[in-house]
Amino acid sequence: MKKNVLITGGSGFIGKYLTAMLLEKGYSVSILSREKKENTTTVSYYTWDVTNQKIEEAAVLQADYIIHLAGENIADQRWTLKRKATIRASREESIALLYSVLKKNGKKLDGFVSASGIGIYGAYNGEGICTEETAAASDFLGVTCQQWEAAVAPIANLGIRTVKIRTGLVLGKNEGFLKKMLPVFKYGLGAALGSGQQYMPWIHIHDLCAMYIAAIENPAMQGAYNAVVADNTTNTIFSKKLAHVLGFALWLPNVPAFILHLMLGEMAVIVLTGRRVSSDKIRNLGFHFEFKDLEEALEDCLSK
Ligand SMILES: NC(=O)c1ccc[n+]([C@@H]2O[C@H](COP(=O)([O-])OP(=O)(O)OC[C@H]3O[C@@H](n4cnc5c(N)ncnc54)[C@H](OP(=O)(O)O)[C@@H]3O)[C@@H](O)[C@H]2O)c1
Numbered sequence: 192m193k194k195n196v197l198i199t200g201g202s203g204f205i206g207k208y209l210t211a212m213l214l215e216k217g218y219s220v221s222i223l224s225r226e227k228k229e230n231t232t233t234v235s236y237y238t239w240d241v242t243n244q245k246i247e248e249a250a251v252l253q254a255d256y257i258i259h260l261a262g263e264n265i266a267d268q269r270w271t272l273k274r275k276a277t278i279r280a281s282r283e284e285s286i287a288l289l290y291s292v293l294k295k296n297g298k299k300l301d302g303f304v305s306a307s308g309i310g311i312y313g314a315y316n317g318e319g320i321c322t323e324e325t326a327a328a329s330d331f332l333g334v335t336c337q338q339w340e341a342a343v344a345p346i347a348n349l350g351i352r353t354v355k356i357r358t359g360l361v362l363g364k365n366e367g368f369l370k371k372m373l374p375v376f377k378y379g380l381g382a383a384l385g386s387g388q389q390y391m392p393w394i395h396i397h398d399l400c401a402m403y404i405a406a407i408e409n410p411a412m413q414g415a416y417n418a419v420v421a422d423n424t425t426n427t428i429f430s431k432k433l434a435h436v437l438g439f440a441l442w443l444p445n446v447p448a449f450i451l452h453l454m455l456g457e458m459a460v461i462v463l464t465g466r467r468v469s470s471d472k473i474r475n476l477g478f479h480f481e482f483k484d485l486e487e488a489l490e491d492c493l494s495k
Pocket of ligand 1: 202203206223226227260261265281285308355358361362368
């Protein structure tokens with residue numbers, strides 16, 4: 192019988208790509224969403240209401256694995272105090288709800304894999320390389336990721352293998368960060384941001400989803416793994432390569448940091464800061480990145 196993977200937030204950017212890859216590999220896929228959606232021939236949809244701690248329990252009870260992607264998008268709105276609380280609650284309370292169903296029913300899984308972010312290492316600029324052993328930072332993103340990962344611990348205490356995927360900037364076709372940048376870059380109006388020296392650890396969506404699948408299939412995987420290509424790309428390098436792939440040279444001066452602060456508020460740290468992040472831990476397990484070259488990754492994402 193096919194193994195079932197339940198993806199929370201499976202209708203988002205990463206979830207859609209992951210669903211297609213899992214189906215291709217012969218898994219059955221269910222998706223937990225806040226909205227009722229029609230089942231398709233290949234995917235079953237279930238609903239939950241995290242705020243009111245309600246869920247269609249069948250989604251969890253039939254799962255062999257859960258991949259937890261759900262959470263308010265961190266870059267969609269300015270970080271007011273209310274928005275910050277919503278970002279955190281959507282991640283922690285959703286895991287708590289899954290935990291309560293697992294515990295109440297004595298349900299075992301072959302694995303629980305949760306998204307996390309390299310934001311755990313903090314919104315700073317620096318030369319040090321962050322490994323999975325690097326201490327979590329005390330700023331908003333650091334604490335958010337720390338609490339997100341801590342919410343997984345009770346599931347591990349049920350005897351379920353848990354993995355956390357600390358994700359860098361995900362590159363995909365007309366999705367995520369590229370979707371936001373392309374309208375400007377396409378017209379030759381792109382520019383590096385701030386000093387441009389901040390590191391931008393990235394990963395192609397294909398490799399990220401392959402990592403999620405490795406996390407469910409490889410029983411040796413446990414704990415946190417950085418999901419980035421560790422090639423020391425800076426914002427200037429990224430902007431130049433994106434412009435080059437689109438067929439022009441970067442000519443505009445960098446967008447000053449104060450303008451980004453005015454436009455984005457505190458959230459500007461997402462684009463103005465960045466650390467070097469190691470991927471040795473996952474590579475030492477034999478994981479192979481298909482896209483290690485930024486230009487090739489961008490060409491793939493921009494191809495029709
Ligand atoms: N994309 C990146 O570059 C990146 C980088 C680092 C980490 N991550 C993390 O990876 C995960 C998936 O990322 P993504 O890019 O696929 O995000 P996304 O496109 O924003 O999808 C996230 C999904 O979560 C669900 N969701 C949103 N708010 C929710 C709430 N309040 N309660 C319950 N579910 C909610 C939504 O599904 P429904 O509308 O169907 O409920 C949404 O489609 C996220 O946790 C994200 O923080 C992403």
